[in-house]
Amino acid sequence: MEIKPTDSELEILNILWENGPSTVRDVHDVLERSKDAGYTTTLKLMQIMHDKKLLVRDETARSHVYTANISQQKTQGQLVKKFIDNVFNGSASQLVMQALGNHKANRQELDEIKQLLAEMEKKMKNR
Amino acid sequence: MEIKPTDSELEILNILWENGPSTVRDVHDVLERSKDAGYTTTLKLMQIMHDKKLLVRDETARSHVYTANISQQKTQGQLVKKFIDNVFNGSASQLVMQALGNHKANRQELDEIKQLLAEMEKKMKNR
DNA sequence: TTTGTTTTACGAAAACCTTCGTATGTTTGC
DNA sequence: GCAAACATACGAAGGTTTTCGTAAAACAAA
Incomplete structure (x- = not known):
């Protein structure tokens, strides 16, 4: 759909x-x-x-x-x-780089993203 | 323009x-x-x-x-x-979360993003 | 030269999006 | 009850995007 x-x-x-x-x-x-x-x-x-x-x-x-x-x-x-x-x-990370590069995120937003990244890394190791 | x-x-x-x-x-x-x-x-x-x-x-x-x-x-x-x-x-970090959440980035891409994040943090502290 | 291929230019149709005017009906307040 | 305010439905205009057919010019090859 x-x-x-x-x-x-x-x-x-x-x-x-x-x-x-x-x-x-x-x-x-x-x-x-x-x-x-x-x-x-x-x-x-x-x-x-x-x-x-x-x-x-x-x-x-x-x-x-x-x-x-x-x-x-x-x-x-x-x-x-x-x-x-x-x-x-099709490159998600390129989009992320652009978005993070041009817009300044605040501390809380950065922390959230860092946490998400950490989780993704954990998942990658557990495989 | x-x-x-x-x-x-x-x-x-x-x-x-x-x-x-x-x-x-x-x-x-x-x-x-x-x-x-x-x-x-x-x-x-x-x-x-x-x-x-x-x-x-x-x-x-x-x-x-x-x-x-x-x-x-x-x-x-x-x-x-x-x-x-x-x-x-207007929330860049929300976009980042969506993009990272749904598309799996590979190790190299994750590293690049981590590095970018680190740089942004450094800049924040130097202010 | 003549025939067929490639290219540009152009007009116009078809589809979609946005906007608004008008008609018509419903509700509210005096 | 009646006028004013408010709601829906609908058609149509105006704009943009996408698509394609056709004509005319440039070129290639026989």
């Missing part, structure tokens, strides 16, 4: 993942803070995402309540995989 | 970065191995990329010779930045 949300769709998915089930109005209010778009634009986008099964909705109330129908984890995973293939010819 | 090649354009850029200056025929032959597209499609794409200044070309010979006009480094950097913003709300 291929997942490839567009940039606009990703914006909406991010809001839904963050805030949980929301109406078009809810999403639009968040979107409006960073973007300039009409209400019906957001509505239309979410309707199309519903058609594409990216969202499910509860039509009980007049204001439909939308929920993301794909997990953030899985979506990010697929997008990263595709990105690595397209941009780094 | 905003750079945002499409996926198709990126395929061509990757070939040019890999192989150096090439004719449309050269690029198309490579492309054909992994994709199914007509020659004029590749031609048109490269002409458009030329219009967009993504490529430069030498028209001396009948078969024009195209060269990438943006560096792989810089392009990857911009794409990673945009990707992190869109998909991981």
Whole structure:
């Protein structure tokens, strides 16, 4: 099952993942803070995402309540995989180098990454 | 200066970065191995990329010779930045975790990343 | 020279994404 | 009840990307 949300769709998915089930109005209010778009634009986008099964909705109330129908984890995973293939010819570590090199991570983030690396090393030895 | 090649354009850029200056025929032959597209499609794409200044070309010979006009480094950097913003709300380390978690890097790659991490830590302390 | 191959240029169709206007129906508050 | 506010549905315009057919020019070989 291929997942490839567009940039606009990703914006909406991010809001839904963050805030949980929301109406078009809810999403639009968040979107409006960073973007300039009409209400019906957001509505239309979410309707199309519903058609594409990216969202499910509860039509009980007049204001439909939308929920993301794909997990953030899985979506990010697929997008990263595709990105690595397209941009780094399949080399994950090259992507990591780029990401770490250009963006300064803070102490906590560095510690988390170090820990992950340590775990990966352990797994490699145990084989 | 905003750079945002499409996926198709990126395929061509990757070939040019890999192989150096090439004719449309050269690029198309490579492309054909992994994709199914007509020659004029590749031609048109490269002409458009030329219009967009993504490529430069030498028209001396009948078969024009195209060269990438943006560096792989810089392009990857911009794409990673945009990707992190869109998909991981700006958190580079989250991307790193995803990339490292799902794709298994080999020993050498792990070492390179460890070294990079060490350097970043050193820089943090010296401040 | 003539025929066939290769190349560029160009137009246009098809698909997709984004945006918005308008119609229509529902709800709320006075 | 009625006007104002709010919601959905829908069509269509405008933009971009991808694809391909066709024409014209350059070249190669017989």
